[in-house]
Amino acid sequence: xxxxxxxxxxxxxxxxxxxxxxxxxxxLGFDAYAQSHASRxxxxxxxxxxxxxxxxxxxxxxxxxxxxxxxxxxxxxxSLVVVAPGQQRQGVAQRLLAAAEKACRTxxxxxxxxRSNRAAQGLLAKAGFRPxxxxxxxxxxxxxxxxxxxxx
Numbered sequence: 001x002x003x004x005x006x007x008x009x010x011x012x013x014x015x016x017x018x019x020x021x022x023x024x025x026x027x028l029g030f031d032a033y034a035q036s037h038a039s040r041x042x043x044x045x046x047x048x049x050x051x052x053x054x055x056x057x058x059x060x061x062x063x064x065x066x067x068x069x070x071x072x073x074x075x076x077x078x079s080l081v082v083v084a085p086g087q088q089r090q091g092v093a094q095r096l097l098a099a100a101e102k103a104c105r106t107x108x109x110x111x112x113x114x115r116s117n118r119a120a121q122g123l124l125a126k127a128g129f130r131p132x133x134x135x136x137x138x139x140x141x142x143x144x145x146x147x148x149x150x151x152x
């Protein structure tokens with residue numbers, strides 16, 4: 001098992017590993033936003049090529065993915081967490097956030113979501129993130145909430 005791969009959970013065949021280029025079609029297949037925004041697919045391919053994406057496999061199928069970069073004021077930033085519809089509410093997003101935290105090269109990890117996305121806010125709170133600020137005017141009438149978690 002490589003350093004970028006985690007052991008399966010007991011009693012399951014789930015594993016988190018760095019995404020590979022041949023994973024991208026499956027990732028885009030369950031990413032509803034990507035299906036109507038071609039730029040997401042290109043950005044995802046580029047991020048995979050840079051080693052910034054991790055996937056969770058469930059029985060050898062991709063259950064979700066997380067994108068972590070270090071471009072937010074030179075700090076770790078989770079820009080995407082996407083979970084396949086049939087895998088939601090099974091802890092996939094939580095485990096992917098934990099993988100991003102482990103891969104983060106800085107002492108601070110940030111992420112964001114819209115004020116209207118209560119489910120994401122609940123997930124972030126459960127994962128130990130705390131509010132860090134607000135950015136207005138990205139989406140009309142739906143401010144972007146910034147969250148922070150100290151790591152290491």
